[in-house]
Amino acid sequence: MYVDGLHEKGIFKDGFPFRLEVNALDNFDYPVHWHAVIEILYLEKNSLNINVNNKESKLDEGDILFIAGGDTHGFSNRNNSGKRIFIQFDSSSLSTFGNNSIIKSLISGSFKISLKDTPFHGSIKEHILSIVESYSKRDFGFEFFISARIHDIFAIISKFLADKVNFQNTPDTARKIQGMDKLSEAFKYIEANYMNDISLSDVAKAVGFSESYFSRMFKDITEKNFILYLNEYRIKQAEHFLIDSSMSIADIAYTVGFNSIVTFNRAFKSIKGCSPSGYKKIGL
Structure with missing residues (x-):
């Protein structure tokens, strides 16, 4: 586990x-x-x-x-x-x-x-x-x-x-059940494609929903927006590279799907509370 x-x-x-x-x-x-x-x-x-x-x-x-x-x-x-x-x-x-x-x-x-x-x-x-x-x-x-x-x-x-x-099988409950099934598909899509330049529109299309509906459903169930979840997932992958590889920070940033080192550094510090270089030193 x-x-x-x-x-x-x-x-x-x-x-x-x-x-x-x-x-x-x-x-x-x-x-x-x-x-x-x-x-x-x-x-x-x-x-x-x-x-x-x-x-x-x-x-x-x-x-x-x-x-x-x-x-x-x-x-x-x-x-x-x-x-x-x-x-x-x-x-x-x-x-x-x-x-x-x-x-x-x-x-x-x-x-x-x-x-x-x-x-x-x-x-x-x-x-x-x-x-x-x-x-x-x-x-x-x-x-x-x-x-x-x-x-x-x-x-x-x-x-x-x-x-x-007074539990009833309401339309809201049915929608959440359907949402969970679709969200599971979305997570699998993100795990398989996080290293690419994927967008909310790409994931919504992959699970068969409109972009606006998928965005609302994603935030309703996970209580965070799509970009935050995607960045958190990418940063988690970056952690492994920072600790277990000799790759440069720039190479790691592009490997996990960020399109610039500046964006990567900003997201990493926001999520982990320190810079990628600082995290790498802690792990060594």
Whole structure:
């Protein structure tokens, strides 16, 4: 697992679209990132600071956070012991779910379930701990058991949302689901072509949207404009060259898609807080 630009990749192993991590680090920081898969965070012990879609908040002990695919998020936990359970899964690949569009509708935006949300919280917590136990043992057929428990969690979530917000499969929800699918295509296009002189118009055309609609959708879902995302991705690629190659800064700038060294230096300093040459010295 690694973060490329802001995109977390390499999440799953062994062909099973599921990942579980129990984290008890005293100093736990993880940079802001996004991924297409759904994530469940159960804060079993103590508190945790979190940033979701550029909004800072604090999770309290017992809180369960559902993070929608495509929502940016990062964690900060300094000088504070704790225990956190992270579950990530690809709903489209877990065949026991059935209708994947229903799952995407339910988790079209990140939300929290706290201890006061009875009886939903207790039931979900029970299934999460059951998943942790099954995954630790990995008995024969544990994949089916885990898929079934996640299915149970979504059954509870559907009741929770209906009870709390009178959930309906609205046109806005459908548009966001379609937007996430198209945004995934856009990210793939950027990753394959970032080194070229690509524009918002090029990416919009590649995913089949008008430039104006794609621009609005991109900012609505990622909460940043296309140029900022593209520059952040290019700078992330430049970091690798600055540390692991003997290329000149000018060559690196052109290699990652900038059309001038001045533009590259300005973007690098804005995103990283230092010049490319300064970053290179830090890495050496």
